[in-house]
Amino acid sequence: MKIPQPDGTFTEHTPGTPRAWARPATPPSARIAYAAAHVVADRFGENTPGAPAAVDWESTLAFRRHLCSYGLGVAEAMDTAQRGMGLDWAATRELIRRSAAEARACGGRIAAGAGTDHAPEASTVDEVVHAYLEQVAVVEDAGARVILMASRQLAAVAAGPGDYHAVYGRVLGQVSAPVILHWLGPMFDPALEGYWGSAGLDAATESFVALVTEHAAKVDGVKVSLLDAAHEVRLRRALPAGVRLYTGDDFNYPALIRGDEEGHSDALLGVFAAIAPAASAALQALDAGDLAGYREVLEPTVPLARHLFAAPTYYYKTGIAFLAWLSGHQPGFTMVGGLASGRSVVHLAQAYRMADALGLLPDPELAADRMRAFLTVAGVA
Secondary structure (H helix, E strand, O other): OEEEOOOOOEEEOOOOOOOOOOOOOOOOOOOOEEEEOOOOEOOOOOOOOOOOOOEOHHHHHHHHHHHHHOOOEEEEOOHHHOEOOOEOHHHHHHHHHHHHHHHHHHOOOEEEEEOOOOOOOOOOHHHHHHHHHHHHHHHHHHOOEEEEOOOHHHHHHOOOHHHHHHHHHHHHOOOOOOEEEEEEOOOOOHHHOOHHHOOOHHHHHHHHHHHHHHOHHHEEEEEEEOOOHHHHHHHHHHOOOOOEEEEOOOOOHHHHHHOEOOEOOEEEEOHHHHOHHHHHHHHHHHHOOOHHHHHHHHHHHHHHHHHHOOOOHHHHHHHHHHHHHHOOOOOOOOOHHHHHHHOOHHHHHHHHHHHHHOOOOOOHHHHHHHHHHHHHHHOOO
């Protein structure tokens, strides 16, 4: 197969052999690991920019069963599922309900995002609190752990750190079980610039740690997506005892999950949806105390992760969905909100070549056929 390159040339690629990935009898235990899952668009739906999301529920839930079969938890209704980028609240609410039921059926771990995106008109602190609590109720009623997502509405109305503390303090005061707080950086969502009340990372971190410390009894952990490994380690060490740090660093996850003599990060990663078999194998090795085996499996996946999450990072969902299509997890390469156009043909072709080289494509012949068809439609076959 000829794979297009950025300079207009082609490179030869021979489809490889899939690796035999072992499914664990029980979920890995040395680390808690969630894969942030994407949604599969209904290929017959009107999934154009601005249109209500039409979801292929059968394929969407089958993908979650796939993650569960490798012992990974599901982080539902987050940015990987296109919150704020095509997945409207009506579809999100149904997604949370259905996914939580699937998790119960397979005995898997599930956490789901609660935000304020259904209330774009929220213009005061009180209105943001009310919006959060509406979505928290949906997640709790479904039986999932709450992930308090960063709020574009709060970022717009907050006058400083005090407003963030007021909103989160009131919400945390009403949740029924400890939650995961999500710090999503502006590389994932530019509307979140200056979150926690400061554009400076040190000041924002100080405010964030103070908030977590004050409400530690209501915080299971914090999910940090800043793509800054050194900062994550410093933050991890500053958190109060008992509060986990779930890495969202899709660039540096092997070292952060492995940890050091002072601790480790658990995982809540979008890239784990794309590399689920490898992530599971690495965590199984970690359970067995086989650090060399852990590194051997997980570290070679980093170049693929860095490619998928390259700038503009917020379009990483396109590559995740593309690899799911190549792997046979969905019938077509379609996305809600028309986001299938979020990455170039060359970018996606490179993602195919890298995933194939890692042995992550379970049916190389199917993947190659689909890749050829995609390149033909794009005019670069």
